Structures are given as C-alpha cells and as structure tokens.
Amino acid sequence: MNLFSRFYYKFRKYWKAIRLYLVIAGPGLVVMVADNDAGGITTYAATGAKYGYNLIWFLLILIPVAYYVQEMTVRLGAVTKRGHAEAIFDGFGAFWGWFSLIDLMIVDWLTLVTEFIGMTAALLIFGVPAWVTVVAVVALMGTIVLHGRYWTWEKIALLFCALNLIYIPGAFMVHPSVPDILKKGLVPNFPGGFNGELFFFLMANIGTTIAPWMLFFQQSAVVDKGMLEKDIPWGKFDTLLGSTVTVVVAIFIVVLTGTVLKGVDIDSASQAAEQLLKTNHYVGTFMAIGLFDAGLLGAICISLASSWAFGEIFGWAHSLNRNIKEAPWFYACYFFTLITAGLVVLIPGAPLVLITLFVQVIAVTLLPAALVFLILLLNDKKRMGEYCNSPGENLIGGFIVVSIVILSTLYGVSVMFPSLFQ
C-alpha cells in the first residue's frame, strides 16, 4: 500500500509537471522547429548528399549552440516584458534601434520570399500551380491569425511542428546502415580533408541554425504569451527540447539523403524530393510534404517577427490576442509582408536565385549586431537583476557569439565571392 501511495504521489507530481509544461510550451519549440525552414532543409539535404553521414557529429554540436543563444531571449523577454527590437531601442538608443528594425524588415521579407520559393517548388511536384500555393498559403495563414488568440495560433504552429517529424519515418524507410551512421557520423571527421568546400558546408549549417529573426521572434512570443520570471525554467526547457528536436530532424534529413542520394549534387530540397521520388515514391512524397511544411512554418514565424517588432516601436497594439479592429496596423504589416513576398515568386523571371543568396549576405549584417546586443542586454544588472548572465554564461555565450559572428561573416563573404575559399 505504501509503495502504491508513493508511486501514485510520484505519478501525480510528474503529471502535474507535464501539464504545466504543456501550458508553457510553445515559443522555444516553435522557433527552433521553424528554424528548419525551406532554406534549412535544402542545406541539410545537400550536406547529406555531399558528405553522407560524415557531418552528423557537427550537427550535434549545434544543439547547445542554438540553446544558449535562444534561452537568453527567454530570460530577456520574461524579465523586461519587451521584444528584442524594443529592448535594443531602449538600451542602445534610436540609431541602433532603427538599424536593427530596418535590417530585420529586409531580412525577414527576403527570407519570406525563400519560404514561398520552397513551398511552391514542393507543391509543384504534385502538380499544384505556384499561384494556387501562394493564394492558399496566404488564406491559411490569414485564417490562423485572425480566428483566435495567441494560444490558438501557437497550438496550430505546434501541429505543423509535429509534421516536421515526417523526415524520421522517411529516413527509416530507406534502411540506412546504423553501424555506418555510428561509425562515420558520431566520430568527428572532415571527409576529404578540411578544404574550402567543406568549410562552406559547415558555415551553411551554422547559418541555418542561428538566424536573426529567431531572436526577435522568440523574445516577442515570450512577451505575447505573457511569460513571467517564474516561467523561465520551463521556457529554457522548451528551448532545449526545441533545439534537440530541430537537430534530430536535421540529422534524419542528412541520413535520408546520405543513404539514397550520396554523390548527387543537390541545389534545392525540391530537387532532392524529385530525385527521391524516382527511387521510392513514399520517401520522395514525404520529402516534398516536409519541405512545404518547413516553408509554411518558417513563413508563419517570420511574418510575425516583423509585425511584432514594428508594433513594439510604433506603439501599435501588437498581440495575437487582439482582433483586427483592435490591432489594424499589426495585421496590416503581417499581411503586407506576406502578400508581397508571395507575389515576388509569381513574377515571371524574378531573380529568385539571387534573392536566395542575398538573404544569406544581408542576414550577416544583422546577426552579429543582434547577438552582441543580446549579450550586452543580458549583462544589464539594473534591468535583469538575478536573471543577469553569470560569468560562466557570459563565457559560454560570448564564445558562441564570437564563433557565430566569425563563421557567419565568412559564410556571407564566401557567398559573395565564391572563389575566395576554393
């Protein structure tokens, strides 16, 4: 009886903790899974096709990297009740504020175009014309934000996050060699030696894991959700779970393309899906569905990141808990970025490849600034109090930030001048 009581007590305790997490879960998980957007899927698919399982160890390193950067936004948002844009304006003045806001707007819009490129390419595989995809996506995203509250939006986003796991059964279906994955993938190695091309792939993987919009999005989402200081441990757990899930999904994509498409040059995820369709219809279909879902999830988060940031600075009502009459500018900004980005994809002969490359270059101008501001704001004892960065956190966070700044800069430069690293 005593044993039963103890078991029941423990069950109740853990069940209560799980229920509490389910209430708080959201921003961390959504932002991290949305990080596996259309561009991310292309990068992972190309990495697997080029190097097989050999770079899985590198992806595993990205779990703590993503976690340490994103958990700082949880603390900053929960303590200051401000989004990242507003925090920069308040902390560093109007010059740096405008720089960040305008840069964010440009990066987000360009990234949104790439999400539409991914989504239209994915559905084109099933014979859906691009204009139908654009109209359907805009209508769907409009319905998601207009019919409900933050809670509803978040749960729908989590549903799309779950669909991102489609790559896992896809990878199992191609029967990869587990001993090979363990032997080649988990031991750090540089296939073919450390050359310019490998360096480019490593930088591309980092570039897709940490994107500037993620900082702005998660901090604003934490504020919109109404998270308090007491929710920070759960927010951190949510972020850790999210960063683990996103890397696990990335690994399964690498395993999938590393098994079936090893040695094939992959330029886009839709090309990978088409190649996979030739060998296994279901796996190819999964790849295409996953690409569409990734683009949609990315679009859902990115369009909100800009709207939140503008609302914070211009003093407009900027919450998903407000309806369109209460927050007209917030929704106007949301639909403006969404519709214009969608229309670009439909323009015949639009320079889509140039836009895709340009995103990576422009992101490099915003990411270092946003990361440096993040670290500095987390060291503001007056505002952050006991949630200020500890020396240990500064050491880890500082090392990660400096590394990301150097590598993402080199990545941006290598995109502009490809011959530089060959």
Next chain:
Amino acid sequence: MAFRTLRLIRKIQEINKRYSTPHIEMSRAIRISLMALRIYLVLLVTLIVYKFALILS
C-alpha cells in the same frame, strides 16, 4: 497622402525623442563593443556595395 506622410514623420520624430538616450549603462566594454560593431558593419556594407558594383558592371 501628404497628411499620412506627415503623421509618419511626426511618429518617427517622437520615437527618436523617446529613445534619444540609451538606457544601458555605457561602460568601457560596451563602448568598445559598439565601436567594433560600427567598424564591422562599415566594412561589410562596403564589401556588399563593391560586390553590387561588380555585378552591375
């Protein structure tokens, strides 16, 4: 249209006034970080402009 533009300009002026003073304590480390960031951005933007000039030419 002109009225809206004027209103937007006024709003921007109001934002500039509201955030004219940085609220973070400007220690030596922060000043150095911001200066390094300025230099970094100037170099990067120069590189981007140069690349565009190359593409256009």
